[in-house]
Amino acid sequence: MREKFCSVCFVVLVVCSVSILGSDAKGENMNESYITYESGANPDCVVIWLHGLGADGSDFLPVAKQLDLPDDLAVRFLFPHAPQIPVTINNKMVMPAWYDVYSTGIDREVDLDLLKKSAARIASMIDAQRELGIASERIVVAGFSQGGAVAYHTVLSYPYPLGGLLAMSTYFATADQIELHPANRKVPILIQHGSYDSIVGLQLGEKAKATLDDQGYSSTFEIYSMDHSVCLEQIESIGRWLKKVLR
16 A cells, blocks of 8 residues: 655644634534535435544535535535543543543553444434435445544444445444444445554554455555645545545
């Protein structure tokens, strides 16, 4: 796997301030649980995008607007907000988090029960979109850092085939506990990670990839020259991938 050079990198938490400024723009809708952004009229596919620790649903809204999706691919993006909880590694400070983190490192300890609860919430969001007439195969779940760990659990245990799993700078926290559902044995999986990620080390992304390989899943692993962040080349790759899996 060749490392990709990033010409422009930015920290995701910085992006959050940009999205708030545009929160009343056309195609966006905010409520207490999530933000909705539709890239075109009458969307027939959905991307549910989960933020990382300490951020909120607005974090990846600007990224969705930079994906350069074609006019004939109308996507409904849903950006849920994590609940406010005390986080152990941050001195019990209350902040948005999908689950508590007790320790970091290659064998990091997390509150798996709360992670699974968050995954159940995302599964309910998928169910709601299916009830609105969106085919499950046209629903993608994406997640950054903590959000990616929830995305792994949600997609790989969901009982209907989904359109894709995007795992950004994250790890497979429930790999030893998850009940893998055969419905998503062939789900398209794109894993992206920074080569010098100081928050979620590259080895955690590689470990997730190896676990998927051992279980017979096919996935694409991309490495970018960056820290725990997002870069322009990565966004362009996501756009190309979404065009492929949602066509």
